[in-house]
């Protein structure tokens with residue numbers, strides 16, 4: 001059967017990237033998306049904002065919702081302190097298989113735990129399966145209608161602590177209106193919007209950073 005876009009992206013990484021060099025993997029994916037096929041990675045503009053927030057938080061426990069091809073997984077993992085691992089959830093097994101290979105090509109497989117499944121099932125298992133108490137940093141980049149139910153799930157499961165940082169992609173495009181309304185009006189969060197554009201386009205988009213106040 002015909003290859004998928006993530007599989008064609010993987011080929012481009014193997015052709016144009018340098019094994020073990022995360023920066024070259026990031027550049028190869030951005031080049032592919034700008035010159036060959038658009039794909040829903042967070043991209044270079046929003047990716048730089050992601051980098052600055054990760055660097056500022058310097059998290060010990062990290063969760064990413066929505067691995068896709070592993071682009072943001074590589075961006076985050078390359079910035080983590082030695083010995084720190086990130087857990088990333090992917091729903092689609094074909095995409096997960098591509099992401100594992102892209103993460104491995106970047107040489108970051110030892111810093112990443114990629115779990116296949118749905119956030120609704122896996123978030124309640126975080127404590128028992130991975131020995132997580134709370135998350136220092138969470139990147140939301142999965143199905144946009146899951147952002148609100150999942151942040152409530154984090155609260156219910158006691159996975160947030162005073163100062164936990166949640167960074168959400170696509171709050172304008174495709175948009176997560178209910179999530180935005182919740183974090184911006186809840187007294188339990190301090191929220192800040194980072195304006196940018198939909199990856200590789202001129203369409204307005206941005207990231208919302210929300211700090212849990214306890």
Ligand SMILES: O=C(NCCc1nnc(-c2ccc3[nH]cnc3c2)[nH]1)c1cc(-c2ccc(F)cc2)cc(O)c1O
Pocket residue numbers: 040041042065066067068089090091092117118119120141142143144146169170173174198199
């Ligand atoms: O759908 C997106 N991202 C989601 C991928 C995913 N990869 N894994 C999951 C998962 C993982 C665990 C889950 N548990 C329950 N649902 C789950 C879904 N979701 C997305 C879409 C766009 C986009 C914008 C404009 C357009 F015209 C078309 C598309 C842009 C973006 O930046 C995105 O992130």
Ligand SMILES: [Mg+2]
Pocket residue numbers: 040041042141169170
């Ligand atoms: Mg996104």
